[in-house]
Amino acid sequence: MKEKRGLSDKVFDRINCLLVFVIVLLVMYxxxxxxxxxxxDPAAVSTGRMWLWPVDITWEGFRRVFENDxxxxxxxxxxxxxIVGTLIHLVLLLPSSYALSRKELMGKKYLLWFILITMLFSGGLIPTYxxxxxxxxxxxxWSIVIPGVVGAWSVLVARTFFQQSIPDQLVEAAKIDGASDIYIFVRIVIPLSAPLIAVMALFHGVSMWNQYFNALVYISDSDKYPLQLVLRQILIVNEIGQDGTGEIGLAESLVEQVRNAALVKYAVMIVSALPLLLIYPFLQRYFVKGVLIGSVKE
Structure with missing residues (x-):
């Protein structure tokens, strides 16, 4: 039997649809x-002729970006x-969080408080350096991947997931059958934790992909710079030469320099975000589950 909906319900649905449509426009535009x-063409962008769809299409910006070695x-x-930072993150995060989720761990309360304090206080830049x-x-x-490899937030979220998703009866049954703690963790807990692993890997991977501050502080050789630091230098200089060295040729006019700088600026944004945009759809279903991880208190 179809449920009858009143006028107020229909108005509420229309308002919700309108709000969702507005939010989608704000995100997509x-x-x-x-x-x-x-x-x-940068001239079309600066004059407002291009406000949504491409005008006078040119690939000069991408050509200049990718010609830069x-x-x-x-x-x-x-x-x-x-990859290295995410693997180390998971190797440290999963065992420690699972151990903190077990009731039989001695001193668990003090360990949790010790971890929680790190969310409120940090050593600062100079002591860390x-x-x-x-x-x-x-x-x-290692100066890129080790500092901040595991955060207190990640540990608390993963611990809550293990507490809610791994039944005590399952662990106790495995121990009765003679399974060790390591065997239980590797053969039972890890296979049941695919959503957690995917979400934690996604969160930390995105953080590693976008971060440049550690490289800015700890890396001195340009051949070890991550992509974001390279792109940051390009945006600061705001110009790339024809030969990809960052030097503007003498034949280029000031107008041409400004035009190419505008093209490069937008091309750099696409280059830095494209890999994540390609990976995200494959992890979306895990990401949706991960939004709710740790949201329910004990």
Missing amino acids: PLIFVISASIS AIWLGYKNTIIYT LVVHSLGMLNTI
Whole structure:
């Protein structure tokens, strides 16, 4: 039997649809604008002729970006930093969070408070730099991936997931059958934690992909710069030469320099965001589940 809906319900549905439509427009318009501006004539963008769809299409901005060898080196470095950092993050996060979720862990309350304090206080930039320096990690990959590899928020969220998703009866039954804690964690807990692993990997991977501050502080060799630091330098200089070295040829006029700088600016935005936009659809269903991870208190 079809439920009868009153006038107020229909008005509420219409308002919701209108709000969702407005939100979608607010989110989509900047994305479409940047994509269109990256392949449009800068004069059309600056004069307002291009407000949504491309006008006088040109690929000069992307050609100049990808002719710069530093872009490709930055891509390689960032991919390495992201993969290594995410793997280390998961290797440290999952066992520690699972251990904190078990009732039989002695001193669990004190360990949780110790972890929680790190959310409220930090050592600061100078002490952190001194620690990185004393450990001999300056100008190495480890200065990028080790500081902040596991945060208190990630530990608390993963611990809550294990508490809610791994029944105590399942663990107790495995122990009765003679399974060790390591066997239970590897063969039972990990296979049941695919949503958590995907979401934590996505969160940390995005953070690693976008971060440039650690490289700015700890890396001195330009051949070890991540992509974001390379793009930051390009945007600061605001110009790329024809030969990809960052030097403007003498034959280029000031107007041409400004035109190319505008093209490069939008092309750089697309280059930095494109890999994440391609990966996200494959992890979307896990991401939706991950939004609710840890949202229900004990």
